[in-house]
Amino acid sequence: MKRPDWTDGNRLELLENGEEYFPAVFAAIEAARHEVRVETFILFEDKVGLALREVLMAAARRGVRVDMTVDGFGSPELSEPFVRGLIDAGVRIHVFDPPPRLSRRLRPFRRLHRKIVVVDGEVGFIGGINFSADHLIDFGPEAKQDYAVRVHGPAVDQLRRVTSEIVEHAAPRHWWSLRGATKNAARGARVTTPAHAERAKAVVVTRDNHRHRDDIERMYRLALHAARREVIIANAYFFPGFLLLRSMQRAARRGVDVHLILQGQPDIAWARWAARMVYGQLMRSGVHIHEYCERPMHGKVALVDDAWATVGSSNLDPLSLSLNLEANLIIEDADFNRALRDKLQPLMRDRCRKLKLEDTTMHRWWWRLGVGAVVFHVMRHFPRWLARLPRMTQPVMPVAETPVLVSAPQSPPAQAWQWQIDPLSGKAVD
Numbered sequence: 001m002k003r004p005d006w007t008d009g010n011r012l013e014l015l016e017n018g019e020e021y022f023p024a025v026f027a028a029i030e031a032a033r034h035e036v037r038v039e040t041f042i043l044f045e046d047k048v049g050l051a052l053r054e055v056l057m058a059a060a061r062r063g064v065r066v067d068m069t070v071d072g073f074g075s076p077e078l079s080e081p082f083v084r085g086l087i088d089a090g091v092r093i094h095v096f097d098p099p100p101r102l103s104r105r106l107r108p109f110r111r112l113h114r115k116i117v118v119v120d121g122e123v124g125f126i127g128g129i130n131f132s133a134d135h136l137i138d139f140g141p142e143a144k145q146d147y148a149v150r151v152h153g154p155a156v157d158q159l160r161r162v163t164s165e166i167v168e169h170a171a172p173r174h175w176w177s178l179r180g181a182t183k184n185a186a187r188g189a190r191v192t193t194p195a196h197a198e199r200a201k202a203v204v205v206t207r208d209n210h211r212h213r214d215d216i217e218r219m220y221r222l223a224l225h226a227a228r229r230e231v232i233i234a235n236a237y238f239f240p241g242f243l244l245l246r247s248m249q250r251a252a253r254r255g256v257d258v259h260l261i262l263q264g265q266p267d268i269a270w271a272r273w274a275a276r277m278v279y280g281q282l283m284r285s286g287v288h289i290h291e292y293c294e295r296p297m298h299g300k301v302a303l304v305d306d307a308w309a310t311v312g313s314s315n316l317d318p319l320s321l322s323l324n325l326e327a328n329l330i331i332e333d334a335d336f337n338r339a340l341r342d343k344l345q346p347l348m349r350d351r352c353r354k355l356k357l358e359d360t361t362m363h364r365w366w367w368r369l370g371v372g373a374v375v376f377h378v379m380r381h382f383p384r385w386l387a388r389l390p391r392m393t394q395p396v397m398p399v400a401e402t403p404v405l406v407s408a409p410q411s412p413p414a415q416a417w418q419w420q421i422d423p424l425s426g427k428a429v430d
Contacts, residue, residue: 004161010153010200012331014311014339015127018135021148022048028119029055036066037163039116041074041313042130045082052131053086060090067091067167071112072098074130094167096325110209112166113324114313115148116159124151124159126204126329127311128236128300135298144298147234147343149311149329151202158204162327200333207314207326216314216328217321221247223304227256232344233302234261234292237315238275244316245278252286261299261348264291274317280360290352303341306334 015021029036036059043049060066068086072095086093096112117125127148129135137143151159207216217240224231224247231251238260252258260282262275279289300320303309312328314320331337 004158004203004205006201006203006332007154007158008199008201010151010155010202010333012152012200012202012329012333012336013150014336014343015125015129015148015150016343017137017144017146018048018129018133019137021125021127021129021135022051022131024150025117025125026051026055028117028123028125029059032059032064032119034064034120035118036064036120037116037118037160037167038066038068039112039114039163039166040069040131041071041111041113041115042132043068043070043075043078044130044132045078046133048131048133048136049082053082056091057086057089060086065092067094067163069094069096069112069163069166071096073111074113092167096166111319111324113320114162114206114327116163116327118156118160118163121156121160122152124156125149126151126159126313126327128298128313142296144296145292145294145347146298147301147311147340149331151329153200153202155202155204155329159327162204162206200331200336202329202331202333205312205328205330207321207324209323209325214321216312216326217241217244219310219328219330220244220302220316223302223308223310224248224251226308227251227258227304229256229305231256231258231302231304232261232341232348233259233316234297234299234344234347235302235316236263236296236298236300237317237320238262239278239317240321241318244321245282248282248287249285252282258287259348260287260289261292261297261344261352262289263297264293264353265296276360279355280357283355283357283360289355290348291355292347292352294351300328301340301344303337303344306337307332309333309337309340311340 013024015024036056038052038056043052056066056068068091070093075095083093097110115125115127115129125148128146129148133139134142135144135146205215205219206212207214221244224244231248248258248260283289300314300316301309301311309331310328311331312326314324314326314328320326
């Protein structure tokens, strides 16, 4: 897929956390007439996953073509009744790179990390929010802080084309996977993108392991280079490479007010430790660092002045910037920037701890011992080393051909959480 062009005439709405995102997505699916496409890294069989299942089955039963793609590592434990009910209703379920059962914990790289929903080619959603209950405040202290965008306008067609690449590689090959997939296929073709008299410019930018290896990182660097007054970046996992770090430092040195909102209460302990290794050099250049300590920060958003913003699935770490399949919406619209700033500034002011340079003293000792420098350079270069290994095209398969995705019916839904494994710490990660 070639790099898409900027589109004019979009209407954009910022959505914060599951309380705003899930009702908006479910309402759009309930109103679907022709087609629904869902891509997600994580789908859990909790109250959110069950609610999504119900609206997807209802849409398929009334003749809507429904395609749902999940990642084989991120969504590894769905019960047989959960999956069978979707298939019987006519939902086409696809699995990105389903791992063999014994190697689930050993294949965390090059995942489908995108979170996209497209309905009838008329409304789309993109951001960092998975279909899991930990994106709702009532989940408790581990509930995640995150953002997404509802899109109307020509950018929706770009989102649809992104999801089409996955679905087209997942054509069913066995009669049992065709049972519900074929009866709605013809009706799914009637999709139109209506014109909108709106003014927001937007473009969908993806990262893959073929033609778009560094597109998202390049967009960040171009925006930082053009910044004149203000930069605010809120990101869950922060360990960027040298070029992106240098762009942040240069912006701060020329007088731009650069603020980073990062995890202060991480769901992965090593993520904060790794991020703190670069805090000192950033702060000495004038970058302001704020740690969000109320709950885990899961957002992947940024704004520059009144001219540029992004919301999507990409963290600023080696996995997202160099390995995973990611998608971000890049936006040029002053009203959207104002809405995003109105969310981030109170978060930064009232719910974060602003770090001081002396807070990085411990990590300076690690650098003096050489440990920090070794870890930094290993993390910085390992995606490139991994890319030199023999490259395989990861399969996208109908769920009927991937029985390892389906857990035994007696497995409790909570068991799904233990399979979201980080390769270093063994803990859940997204």
